[in-house]
Amino acid sequence: MIETFIEIGLFAMLVFTAFAIVKTDRLFAVVMLSGVFSLLSALLFVALDAVDVAFTEAAVGAGISTVLMLGTIALTSRTEKKSSISSPLPFIVVLITGAALVYGTIDMPNFGDPMAPAQQHLAPEFLQGSLEDVEIANVVTTILASYRGYDTLGETAVVFTAGIGVLLLLSGLGRRRKDEDEEDA
Amino acid sequence: MHHHHLILRVVTKMLVGAIMLFAFYVQFHGDFSPGGGFQAGVIMAVAFIIYGIVFGLDKAEQVFPPWLVHKLVALGVLLYAGVGVVSMLLGYNYLDYDAFSPHHPSHGQHWGILLVELGVGITVTGVMVAIYYAFAGRPPPMKDEDW
Incomplete structure (x- = not known):
């Protein structure tokens, strides 16, 4: 019972934060609010017993992205540009997508339902194998690194590629600007 | 240069070690x-x-030079993929950690998971620091008064 109230409270705070992000013009405040948004999501994941996901969300979403966003506004602008045309189209798109998603949840099994299809196929095998075959208590680690080792290798490659991509983009521009400065001098 | 923010500097110095220790704990206690x-x-x-934010990018790059960061980005992926190659050379499937201890498959699993998680950690550390260096190393530097 108390968990339901906590979750409703967290969701309400998430919605308020999202509205505040939309309404604020000062990008510094927006970045801080998006950090708050991530932290609230992390709390929700804890409430849903997904501690590994919550950990990642807190470290990446609330931590690193906030720093990188601050780095970005340090390089660009501190206030949002007001768009001159205000069209109702984005609001309608959001409304329709939201309604479709809510409609989709009607068919979904209840949260934590042991009879849900996702819990039937491989999950029991993994849960048992984690303790008996691999002898590791944290099932998330077993699935991530052993049963789904290929996926995690792919994820690491994605992180690697993304890092290289950002480096190429940023360092290339920096060098070009430096060259121009030297030409000016 | 940084004669202001005394409290920030002292607190950062105290925290950096603890943060690193916590990172190692999260890395090796993930089982x-x-x-x-x-x-x-x-x-x-x-x-x-x-450390870079409080003491300046130059100091951070002295401690953790960019060339090393860039090497680590690749090293992690190579370590992960290398574990798979070694397990293949031992006659097992790619990334089948049983290969590392045929008589105690669970020990082999522990070794394999430890190594691939280390690979992931090294790459993620490298990428995050490299991206931060790339952002922070570009002009114009933000003045404190602008915040």
């Missing part, structure tokens, strides 16, 4: 508690990033 390479890598990167 029993939440966490693993991804989270540990980010936390380890945060230790260097907070």
Whole structure:
């Protein structure tokens, strides 16, 4: 019972934060609010017993992205540009997508339902194998690194590629600007 | 240069070590508690990033030079993929950690998971620090008064 109230409270705070992000013009405040948004999501994941996901969300979403966003506004602008045309189209798109998603949840099994299809196929095998075959208590680690080792290798490659991509983009521009400065001098 | 923010500097100096220790804990205790390479890598990167923010990029690059960061980005992926190659050379499937201890498959699994998680952690640390260096190393530097 108390968990339901906590979750409703967290969701309400998430919605308020999202509205505040939309309404604020000062990008510094927006970045801080998006950090708050991530932290609230992390709390929700804890409430849903997904501690590994919550950990990642807190470290990446609330931590690193906030720093990188601050780095970005340090390089660009501190206030949002007001768009001159205000069209109702984005609001309608959001409304329709939201309604479709809510409609989709009607068919979904209840949260934590042991009879849900996702819990039937491989999950029991993994849960048992984690303790008996691999002898590791944290099932998330077993699935991530052993049963789904290929996926995690792919994820690491994605992180690697993304890092290289950002480096190429940023360092290339920096060098070009430096060259121009030297030409000016 | 940084004669202001005394409290920030003192607190950062005290925190950096603890943050790194926590990163290692998350990295190597992931078998029993939440966490693993991804989270540990980010936390380890945060230790260097907070140092860079408070003491300046130059100081951070002295401690953790960019060439080393860029090598680590690739090293992690190579370590992960290399574990798979070694297990193949031992006659097992790619990334089948049973290969490392045929008589005690669970020990082999522990070794394999430890190594691939380390690979993930190294790459994530490298990427995060490298991106931070790339952002922070570009002009124009933000003046404190502008915030």
